[in-house]
Amino acid sequence: xxxxxxxxxxxxxxxxxxxxxxxxxxxxxxxxxxxxxxxxxxxxxxxxxxxxxxxxxxxxxxxxxxxxxxxxxxxxxxxxxxxxxxxxxxxxxxxxxxxxxxxxxxxxxxxxxxxxxxxxxxxxxxxxxxxxxxxxxxxxxxxxxxxxxxxxxxxxxxxxxxxxxxxxxxxxxxxxxxxxxxxxxxxxxxxxxxxxxxxxxxxxxxxxxxxxxxxxxxxxxxxxxxxxxxxxxxxxxxxxxxxxxxxxxxxxxxxxxxxxxxxxxxxxxxxx
Amino acid sequence: xxxxxxxxxxxxxxxxxxxxxxxxxxxxxxxxxxxxxxxxxxxxxxxxxxxxxxxxxxxxxxxxxxxxxxxxxxxxxxxxxxxxxxxxxxxxxxxxxxxxxxxxxxxxxxxxxxxxxxxxxxxxxxxxxxxxxxxxxxxxxxxxxxxxxxxxxxxxxxxxxxxxxxxxxxxxxxxxxxxxxxxxxxxxxxxxxxxxxxxxxxxxxxxxxxxxxxxxxxxxxxxxxxxxxxxxxxxxxxxxxxxxxxxxxxxxxxxxxxxxxxxxxxxxxxxxx
Numbered sequence: 001x002x003x004x005x006x007x008x009x010x011x012x013x014x015x016x017x018x019x020x021x022x023x024x025x026x027x028x029x030x031x032x033x034x035x036x037x038x039x040x041x042x043x044x045x046x047x048x049x050x051x052x053x054x055x056x057x058x059x060x061x062x063x064x065x066x067x068x069x070x071x072x073x074x075x076x077x078x079x080x081x082x083x084x085x086x087x088x089x090x091x092x093x094x095x096x097x098x099x100x101x102x103x104x105x106x107x108x109x110x111x112x113x114x115x116x117x118x119x120x121x122x123x124x125x126x127x128x129x130x131x132x133x134x135x136x137x138x139x140x141x142x143x144x145x146x147x148x149x150x151x152x153x154x155x156x157x158x159x160x161x162x163x164x165x166x167x168x169x170x171x172x173x174x175x176x177x178x179x180x181x182x183x184x185x186x187x188x189x190x191x192x193x194x195x196x197x198x199x200x201x202x203x204x205x206x207x208x209x210x211x212x213x214x215x216x217x218x219x220x221x222x223x224x225x226x227x228x229x230x231x232x233x234x235x236x237x238x239x240x241x242x243x244x245x246x247x248x249x250x251x252x253x254x255x256x257x258x259x260x261x262x263x264x265x266x267x268x269x270x271x272x
Numbered sequence: 273x274x275x276x277x278x279x280x281x282x283x284x285x286x287x288x289x290x291x292x293x294x295x296x297x298x299x300x301x302x303x304x305x306x307x308x309x310x311x312x313x314x315x316x317x318x319x320x321x322x323x324x325x326x327x328x329x330x331x332x333x334x335x336x337x338x339x340x341x342x343x344x345x346x347x348x349x350x351x352x353x354x355x356x357x358x359x360x361x362x363x364x365x366x367x368x369x370x371x372x373x374x375x376x377x378x379x380x381x382x383x384x385x386x387x388x389x390x391x392x393x394x395x396x397x398x399x400x401x402x403x404x405x406x407x408x409x410x411x412x413x414x415x416x417x418x419x420x421x422x423x424x425x426x427x428x429x430x431x432x433x434x435x436x437x438x439x440x441x442x443x444x445x446x447x448x449x450x451x452x453x454x455x456x457x458x459x460x461x462x463x464x465x466x467x468x469x470x471x472x473x474x475x476x477x478x479x480x481x482x483x484x485x486x487x488x489x490x491x492x493x494x495x496x497x498x499x500x501x502x503x504x505x506x507x508x509x510x511x512x513x514x515x516x517x518x519x520x521x522x523x524x525x526x527x528x529x530x531x532x533x534x535x536x537x538x539x540x541x542x543x544x545x
Contacts, residue, residue: 005345005348006350009350009352009356012345012346015419016362016363017359017362019363019371019375019378019419020362020366020371020374022374022385026377034383037382038388038391038392039385077288080284081287082285084282085281085282085284085285088278088279089282092278094278104285107293107294109476109529110293110480111476111480111481111482111501111528112481112501113482113500113524114297114480114525114528115293115297116482116501116504116505116508116517117300117504117505117508117514117518117520117521118297118300119293119296119297121296121303121514121518122296122299122300123296137288137292138292140292141288141289141293144288144289145289201367202365204368204369204483204486205482208486209509219370220367220368220370221369224370224372224373224486236377236380240374240377242373243370243373243374246367247367250362250365250366251365251366254358254365255358255359255362258355258358258361259354261358261361262354262427
């Protein structure tokens with residue numbers, strides 16, 4: 001058994017990283033090599049042309065800026081709303097806290113099929129279509145349950161003595177949260193923020209239906225819509241470069257913050 | 273502090289969820305009530321519901337099995353375990369719509385590596401037009417989803433495994449029970465709540481899948497991978513029939529939650545308290 005573990009771990013890594021690595025390989029191939037049969041597993045001649053083209057021939061920089069704006073604003077809104085709620089649920093002994101927490105978490109269950117039509121219709125009525133801010137606010141609401149869940153589990157683990165000491169020193173409850181609890185839970189806050197940012201960066205359904213003007217599109221929608229005139233003219237090199245540019249920051253974040261992210265997610269998972 | 277002031281801490285979160293999600297969902301779902309009769313007799317919806325059930329019925333069990341295997345592996349002690357856990361999470365953290373483009377390239381009939389690998393291994397002589405035939409397109413959709421969401425199951429089950437006490441294993445081991453019996457008699461029963469949780473989440477998300485088929489197959493060929501969410505989307509955005517879209521959404525929501533919560537309760541087993 002034990003001797004098989006390294007091979008199993010290698011298989012797991014190949015499974016998990018394979019499609020991403022294949023996009024990296026594809027993105028580095030010049031056009032002539034891209035459509036070779038059989039495909040080369042390691043590019044014979046590497047080139048960054050696809051990366052240049054995706055910026056020069058497509059509004060990819062614009063998509064990136066749109067995504068950065070939406071993800072940053074939605075992360076700030078999510079945390080601003082989630083932190084006080086999570087603290088109250090974890091610490092203030094509210095009557096009905098367990099029920100309120102379940103009600104908030106229930107919103108994490110809705111799949112795209114259920115959200116798609118009602119949210120679009122409501123946004124049209126509210127005049128929120130083709131607004132990046134509108135998409136950011138919807139993302140904030142969609143990510144709120146996870147953020148409350150994850151922050152509440154961190155606040156519960158926070159030593160109560162520290163808080164009591166601060167209360168004795170004359171801090172109000174809000175003061176305790178802002179001056180004592182949040183600074184100490186900075187790693188937890190960062191892990192939650194990174195995940196919420198990633199969720200918003202990745203989100204497709206709302207961004208697709210709310211933002212119809214090309215100059216407002218986010219990266220996932222822009223990449224999914226990259227196409228040529230016919231099926232046979234799909235610019236696979238540029239698409240692969242776009243895939244790498246979009247996913248590389250996410251892969252880097254997951255690997256760099258592995259500890260905080262795995263712990264943050266598992267804390268939530270154990271509780272649920 | 274007065275109790276009303278304490279509830280004020282929940283206000284921003286409640287306002288955000290209420291105004292952005294709860295009210296639009298309630299209004300939208302109520303608006304679909306009038307059209308449910310028509311939707312239930314609609315053959316296109318029936319076809320989409322069948323496709324969705326096939327997709328979820330095959331992909332979710334595969335994800336549960338593979339996720340359990342990965343979780344057991346990542347629960348072993350070995351060097352670099354933290355890194356391996358992070359690597360295992362990568363597919364889940366990547367944007368589905370973007371990786372669906374990657375999978376389209378992988379399954380390309382002329383240049384795809386999904387044809388090259390079996391050809392190199394001598395498993396097939398002719399390239400397969402994976403996304404061009406109904407059955408293989410569904411298989412491709414399932415493969416991409418298994419890749420994308422197995423990490424979610426792994427994560428939940430790994431968290432559950434960390435709650436399984438080691439001394440129980442050691443005690444049974446001293447009594448002469450092998451790894452297979454220890455797994456069946458200790459690990460699996462204690463893991464049951466985590467399994468039920470992962471199953472409910474996965475079923476709801478798989479039955480409500482949208483971005484993967486929208487990008488990978490567009491619902492084709494010949495509507496073979498057209499899911500319920502694609503049908504609702506097309507009602508609103510292609511055929512400009514928002515009332516039909518709302519009715520499909522209502523029926524889908526009722527069906528998805530009823531099925532997922534029932535199967536989740538079965539997996540959890542009868543409550544012992």
